[in-house]
Amino acid sequence: MKKIEAIIKPFKLDEVKDELNKVGVQGITVSEVKGFGRQKGHTELYRGAEYVVDFLPKVKLEIIVTDDVAEKVVQTIMNTAKTGRIGDGKIFVSNLEDAIRIRTGERGKDAI
Amino acid sequence: MKKIEAIIKPFKLDEVKDELNKVGVQGITVSEVKGFGRQKGHTELYRGAEYVVDFLPKVKLEIIVTDDVAEKVVQTIMNTAKTGRIGDGKIFVSNLEDAIRIRTGERGKDAI
Amino acid sequence: MKKIEAIIKPFKLDEVKDELNKVGVQGITVSEVKGFGRQKGHTELYRGAEYVVDFLPKVKLEIIVTDDVAEKVVQTIMNTAKTGRIGDGKIFVSNLEDAIRIRTGERGKDAI
Amino acid sequence: MILKKYFYVVLILLALTTFGVVGAFAEEAVQQAAQKGPSLDEIVSVNKIALDTIWVLITAFLVFWMNAGFALVESGLCRAKNTVNILAKNFIVFAISSIAFYIIGWGIMFGDGNPFFGIQGLFLLTGADNSPATGDAYKGVYSAINWTGVPLYAKFFFQLVFAGTAATIVSGAVAERIKFISFIIFSFVIVGIIYPITGHWIWGGGWLAKMGMFDFAGSTVVHSIGGWAALAGVIVLGPRIGKYTKDGKVKPIPGHNMSTATLGALILWLGWFGFNPGSTMAADANAIARVALTTNTAAAAATLTATITAWLMLGKPDLSMILNGTLAGLVAITAPCAFVSVPSSLIIGLIAGVIVVLAVVMFDKLLLDDPVGALSVHLINGTFGTFALGLFAEDRFMPGTTGNGLFFGGTKLLIAQITGIIGVGVFTFLISIVAWYIIKAVVGLRVSEEEEIIGLDIGEHGVEAYHIVGGEERI
């Protein structure tokens, strides 16, 4: 099994979720994160002094899939989340040893 | 070392934490996430129009443990977080290469 | 490639980010987490009854780097985030199989 | 289930429109004062009437404003997931009160009748009335309130905002678990029936008034009544899930927004300057200045002693206790405000602030779950205030009314006060228990366990109160 983590722009979330759904992904875990990268942050202003907000709001998706669909999921995210502008985000793939469904105790592929 | 990630229902957190504590887990990192899965979201209503909220509030636990206790931790989470109803969540296990305690610089098992 | 996850004290974030920047790290993803560990939580009080807040606010950094700079990054975090007091946090290192830059489709090292 | 809901709302809708239409073509009771070619004498008294009327209206506006205070204190001291529900309850309750008190409540409370309730001019303010005529010149069916020389509508409006308060008090105690529709129904019942009956006893010329009981602005008439009804509700409903462990230990459920709770308490403090000084229902310079000062002094004193008590007894100056302290002082001085000296008001406040902290702890010991401290504030201190009037009253302030309290040589008053406390308490508690049980039987009282956990906002209203965090709205 693979764990796919994707950092994307927040407003793309709904679209990505819908597309992933279409390619058969049954579960996603999402969290709000702040990203620091090539994309520059913006300057805020308060009572006469400026300060740079480096960290931009991003959304992180974690998706556990079986090895065979991993690439399709990566491609789907890539195509959907892409705006072509800096800050579109990253996808990271790593290996997962085991998965368990708490409700049933199923393990491995069955648990996804 | 193993990294155990568990997505559970928020109201189960305290119980799970207490049980993990009993089996000797010394550290947990928790974050608020939103989950999308078999459990359907709910419909909200605003000014005459409905919309579906797909993402349900979940809590994610990250626990780093030595290989030998990993299975016990998994079992403990499974038993405690289980309600038997859809949406109970998942546990994911992966391999960890190294751990460092910032305060002391200890590495590996000693750092946990 | 390595995935370095660091749990640190929130007020250290800016400093750590600046130092990482200096050693060449180009991207960081940050999230707010709550930590439970050796550091005891504090007691809160409400309407005559006390309760313990076990979970303390921490910040989690995720940094994907190539294998060669991993150790430098770990060292940098360790040196910068250290206050010497309990609760300074942990660094976890694991292996990453692939990385993709959504904007360009670049993969592996180029994507970081 | 859904159908049942519909059924009742339709019933209410029908009732409303019927009454509206009936009322629309009923003759209006207010006599328009003829004003052509007035003599100097008449102008002076028109000035006096106008003066009294603007005082009564402006203070009524302040009391109306207390609805915002109750809404914010209650929602602030409860959890975010129930905020919409709490706000909706507190918002709609005044609308309900306005209609219920108009249809029937006013008539029961102030209509001429027997010692227990009003009988004449019962519905829709349609009894004969020639206000602003007062005293012997008054010819009408609302003679218990003929002492104030303002138009009938000003009297009604002022009394209406008070009636609204009683229902609002209940709201706080039953929060985070009661069904929206059930609360609405109870609000109709309390404002339309329960409150006006006991109100009649004391302010409507009923048996307690005749006995010599006094309650200037409603420590008992408004606050204790709301408190007793709330106590009945708390008992019938039971505590919120998770408030007490199986072995009876308290697991605090902290409020979700202390900014709004504090603002709410400040609104209430402000509103009380309408509640108490306005209850003169006339712009009597000495009286209103004195009442404003006794009210404020008690509030300030109670704030300080509640702070100190919480600090010493519980370890830290808990803000929610400080807020409750102020409210306790205000409730306690409500009955005696016009009859006691400023130093007496200081002492009453000092005591109220201690009592309220102890009461909060006590109710938790008794496993009576009152999320906002409504019982400690309104029931306990409403009772204390009514009692304190029997101790601290001095005849010199409103000669020929209360006579002296115990500390100034009188005993009769205190006995009347105690009788009133007990009489009103027993009646209100029992009738409320009955009302709650009937509602429980017919539409149910408490939301499902699942709804309580997920929050009443999504369950009852299908919406969440806050979308404040940056990324959230983009998700």
Place this chain on the structure above:
Amino acid sequence: MILKKYFYVVLILLALTTFGVVGAFAEEAVQQAAQKGPSLDEIVSVNKIALDTIWVLITAFLVFWMNAGFALVESGLCRAKNTVNILAKNFIVFAISSIAFYIIGWGIMFGDGNPFFGIQGLFLLTGADNSPATGDAYKGVYSAINWTGVPLYAKFFFQLVFAGTAATIVSGAVAERIKFISFIIFSFVIVGIIYPITGHWIWGGGWLAKMGMFDFAGSTVVHSIGGWAALAGVIVLGPRIGKYTKDGKVKPIPGHNMSTATLGALILWLGWFGFNPGSTMAADANAIARVALTTNTAAAAATLTATITAWLMLGKPDLSMILNGTLAGLVAITAPCAFVSVPSSLIIGLIAGVIVVLAVVMFDKLLLDDPVGALSVHLINGTFGTFALGLFAEDRFMPGTTGNGLFFGGTKLLIAQITGIIGVGVFTFLISIVAWYIIKAVVGLRVSEEEEIIGLDIGEHGVEAYHIVGGEERI
């Protein structure tokens, strides 16, 4: 771009200081009443003037307070990322109104002139005036408002807070996408020119007044005008990104803070006790008590029917609809409040509550994106209220003014009302469309797509509204 911005703010700055300096050395119009050795007779009438003046001022304060209500309702019902912008708009709009109405608006509205606009005493309140003299004793150029015996400054201040309201109404409808500077400019235009012109027609002795149209406190003069200008703005601006799908389906954008929205609605309800009863501009006991009661009754009734309508029609009692319901009832009763009976006000309220819910749904069907329901509340119910006055008015309340409405045997009034509705609507809508397009051409109207997505707070003000979550401020 930036330079353009600077250019306009500098222009405004210059204009302001010029007018200020000019004004400073222009003679002041207010005649100081000579007060040496007054007779009893004079004292009585001084009392009467003082009484009327404090009533006018205090109710004006309440209307001023509605600015807070509008700010909170609007920001609460919009998204967190635009909160600073919305608050800034609502905050500054009253400052703008104060200056614009002082410089020119008052003169256009109340200066003696032709049936269409005022001509005399146009600028800076500098026309001759011997208020508080009234009726025939009045010698001055603001004779349309000589019926109230208060000082000129009291009249001005009271009218000013009303003028401010009209601009604020627009704010809600154009929220979350309009440029800050463009809104500022439009506010100057509406308060300085548009509002005073139609205001002159009805309250300034213009053609509609002469025709016999009535609008006691401004259902049309204030609310519909604001509503028409808002409608024009909504059309020119277009909907927020993401509000409607390509196939015309609504994608709700939930408000970010129902606590503040509800508090805002309660503030507005309170403020309306200034708006309507204050519009007597005199402490006439019977009138102000009746107006307070009709106002409250309509609000309460509309609250209940909006709740029921939302519940039955949409499935749940949506809090934002309940709030809109109250406001709808208040807007609807604004024109007729002094001319109708309490039962009539109940019926007007019952209807308003249903209308507003239907209107919200309708505007969404029409793809007119109005984040806060300003059109449904102010335009639709302002129109309904003006119309209802033609149905429910009864001559007995203010003899010799309205005459009877249709339901009480009169027809003339209704025709005048309809004429007023149409006349004001056509004019205000057209002139507003023109104004919006000119602003669009010169400085632009809408923020960039990117700014709209990231939020106007960062885009226009460089700051975020909230840093509430625990760790956030430590990051």
Place this chain on the structure above:
Amino acid sequence: MILKKYFYVVLILLALTTFGVVGAFAEEAVQQAAQKGPSLDEIVSVNKIALDTIWVLITAFLVFWMNAGFALVESGLCRAKNTVNILAKNFIVFAISSIAFYIIGWGIMFGDGNPFFGIQGLFLLTGADNSPATGDAYKGVYSAINWTGVPLYAKFFFQLVFAGTAATIVSGAVAERIKFISFIIFSFVIVGIIYPITGHWIWGGGWLAKMGMFDFAGSTVVHSIGGWAALAGVIVLGPRIGKYTKDGKVKPIPGHNMSTATLGALILWLGWFGFNPGSTMAADANAIARVALTTNTAAAAATLTATITAWLMLGKPDLSMILNGTLAGLVAITAPCAFVSVPSSLIIGLIAGVIVVLAVVMFDKLLLDDPVGALSVHLINGTFGTFALGLFAEDRFMPGTTGNGLFFGGTKLLIAQITGIIGVGVFTFLISIVAWYIIKAVVGLRVSEEEEIIGLDIGEHGVEAYHIVGGEERI
């Protein structure tokens, strides 16, 4: 440490009850006006007294309401982690003021005495007094305030709400680092001693009053004094951790809730309609209308120029600067409001709005850390307003009081104003420094570094202000 805390709260508790009990049996000073069989003449003057009294009380309520404004502005402009502490400070400060001003403050300020402080009727309002008698008819020990014909309690209550304001001003400047108990103690000192002494100089018939200094509603008496005491506090405390880098650069600490901050500013604006027009302490129609208008005009003008200044100078229209701008205009017009024309008030406002933005930047340059801009608003503009009165005053408004200011041909007034500014400033600053240092020595002034980082809410009160995010309350 903990014990030390207890010690002091017990001390306060003891002091309070002692004074309460002592007071309770002291004779009350207010003479009840005999009212049997009044002649027409008497009724007219009773009407006048009642009229003045309701004006004084209602405006006092508005000033009381400013406490909510200060609480929200301060908490909104600070960080979430200190919210409970800030709210608690702002809430309790009025309770403290009420008691401190009652026990001793009023007597020092208004008791007959020497040019520097009052001596007679010092404690608990117990001096002889036959208010509402005025002028020569007045027989009592509070003769400096015998010009207003309202009952003593009305005078006291009105002055009390002003006294409360001074302490509240300090709160904002010392926020986010001061210990709760230390702030409480300083509040007692300022309201009980510091404020009344300088107040006596100007409003209590002291040396500045005799010299011909004027300050209608307290630009100096209330605002500058609060500002000087705050400045002393800021210096003794030092800046918040992290506010300035080692090389003196500013690191902004953004406010956590601009919704509450903006609401707070609107509350203050509303409250000022009590503050200034109420300071007539009589319902004088012309005066109160004019003061309401000058007050509003200055506020509006300052709002606009602060916006423009921030926009041009800093790049964006910073909402916190806009809010500060309004408050600056209000503070600046406070002294001159009754003595200047409306155009003059416009100019004063225009200037104040520019000054405040520059002042905020200047204080940061000086590394004086004032989280909410209290120094820029109250100290700087309080001083400016007092000075402006010396420039813009015109004798025609209140003949026989100020005489003309510099721009209208007088010079005497300006000299008196400058003397007042300097005299009050030097005295208040020095005595405050001493007070702060004594408190520092005895109980400490600043929370520990660790507590400052984690937040005073958990440190001082053991609780957090917000639990707003969905899942949080379920964790």
